[in-house]
Amino acid sequence: MSTDKVSVHGSWASRWVFILAATGSAVGLGSIWKFPYMVGVYGGGAFVLMFLACIALIGVPVMLAETLIGRRARQSPANALKVLALEAGHSGKWSWGAFAGMVTALLILSFYSVVGGWSLDYIIDMGRGDFQGVTPDQVGAYFGNVIADPWRLTLWHTIFMLLSAVVIAKGVVAGLERSLRIMMPLLFVMILVLLGYSMTTGHFMEGVHFMFDFHPEKVLDGLLPAMGHAFFSLSVGVGSIMIYGAYMPKNSSISGTIVGVALLDTFVSLVAGLALFPIVFAAGLNPSEGPGLMFVSLPFAFGNVAFGQLMGVVFFVLVAIAAWSSAISLLEPMVAYLVERTKVSRAWVTFWLAFTCWFVGLGTVFSFNIWKEAKFFVNEGGLFHLYQWGAAGGLDFFGVIDFFTSRIMLPLGGLCFVVFAGWVMGREAVRDELSIRSPVLFALSLFLMRYVAPIGILVVFAAQLWK
Numbered sequence: 001m002s003t004d005k006v007s008v009h010g011s012w013a014s015r016w017v018f019i020l021a022a023t024g025s026a027v028g029l030g031s032i033w034k035f036p037y038m039v040g041v042y043g044g045g046a047f048v049l050m051f052l053a054c055i056a057l058i059g060v061p062v063m064l065a066e067t068l069i070g071r072r073a074r075q076s077p078a079n080a081l082k083v084l085a086l087e088a089g090h091s092g093k094w095s096w097g098a099f100a101g102m103v104t105a106l107l108i109l110s111f112y113s114v115v116g117g118w119s120l121d122y123i124i125d126m127g128r129g130d131f132q133g134v135t136p137d138q139v140g141a142y143f144g145n146v147i148a149d150p151w152r153l154t155l156w157h158t159i160f161m162l163l164s165a166v167v168i169a170k171g172v173v174a175g176l177e178r179s180l181r182i183m184m185p186l187l188f189v190m191i192l193v194l195l196g197y198s199m200t201t202g203h204f205m206e207g208v209h210f211m212f213d214f215h216p217e218k219v220l221d222g223l224l225p226a227m228g229h230a231f232f233s234l235s236v237g238v239g240s241i242m243i244y245g246a247y248m249p250k251n252s253s254i255s256g257t258i259v260g261v262a263l264l265d266t267f268v269s270l271v272a273g274l275a276l277f278p279i280v281f282a283a284g285l286n287p288s289e290g291p292g293l294m295f296v297s298l299p300f301a302f303g304n305v306a307f308g309q310l311m312g313v314v315f316f317v318l319v320a321i322a323a324w325s326s327a328i329s330l331l332e333p334m335v336a337y338l339v340e341r342t343k344v345s346r347a348w349v350t351f352w353l354a355f356t357c358w359f360v361g362l363g364t365v366f367s368f369n370i371w372k373e374a375k376f377f378v379n380e381g382g383l384f385h386l387y388q389w390g391a392a393g394g395l396d397f398f399g400v401i402d403f404f405t406s407r408i409m410l411p412l413g414g415l416c417f418v419v420f421a422g423w424v425m426g427r428e429a430v431r432d433e434l435s436i437r438s439p440v441l442f443a444l445s446l447f448l449m450r451y452v453a454p455i456g457i458l459v460v461f462a463a464q465l466w467k
């Protein structure tokens, strides 16, 4: 029986450690950096509502599917799909879907590490007191200077990548638990402290309205980005949660655990948004400013309150740790796969993969400075150019990778996993692995995986085409 399988990469000591690791993977730059700026760009309430709906109806079922596939097969995503498909009498080619997911994870890591590097940079800047008493204009200019310097970005990108690779090389199971046990709760506390601060700015309700007032005309614009971000935020669609599921102890309940992780992640995103926007409004910043939003608004706040310098350092240390624990989960699926498939040691595999991601990440580094004018997919008055230097529209290199991964590959990966768990694995295998006692809850889980999530993904894609 497949339930007796053991992972060669080790396993978590308990269900609690899985929760810690999965939360560490889910909570990261996606909640603290990306969610607020996307809410800003896509106009507030409609985006938030779509995001929440996508988390509940699509993200959670996909997460459930990934975890149960991983735990049943106890191998890297590509091998897991292959083994389980063959066991169920289907084609081993299902593994290609998971393989595409693992490559997507590496592409995400390439830019994730660059932004993780910004947080490292800001720890030092905060500690030096660079933001003491700054005006909003000065913080904006400061961030502009940071990203205009390719050497500076490359340095921190390199350090961030190295820090992630070290843990992976040693083996995730050994390295993660110790670091996350204290840091994750601290991060929650720190974000709540920030929320407390934003309530004193006099602009709190403005922030609440911005995040929750619903404007139906904005729904279609934000739908695909919201779905993509739901995947990104929960770390699903690429095999990260699947590989963590593969290290999950046998007798722990999957559904309750997954819902808990999803709730924590969503909670952090919402609180981060509620903490940030009042500061943005108080400082007179532009909410649709894009990727710089957090790196401009928060230093302004820290620079202008008592003990802000210390709090700022602590905050950026925690953000860096949250980013680092997510980065690890992006690298682990492919590392596990190559360790299973080749005779090469974990350390070497990690080194080469991290190096490759680092190299691709240079494209993101340069998007903010020397390649700023390099634009892809430019639509100029109905005329389409694949590439054009200096065009007004189009996407830069970072934009292309972000678009391709979040909007296309993550949802497709999620579709593959959820259809696999719902239709390919077989009802009994799923029932056995989920071990839900209540028949109603089991039926609901299966219904979500079989119908709601796949149809939901297809509907969002279709709405985008029809728009």
Ligand code: PFF
Binding pocket: 025, 026, 027, 028, 029, 030, 031, 105, 108, 231, 232, 233, 234, 235, 236, 238, 239, 240, 241, 326, 327, 329, 330
């Ligand atoms: N969920 C992480 C975040 O929100 O920062 C990012 C991420 C990790 C995305 C792992 C995808 C993934 F597989």
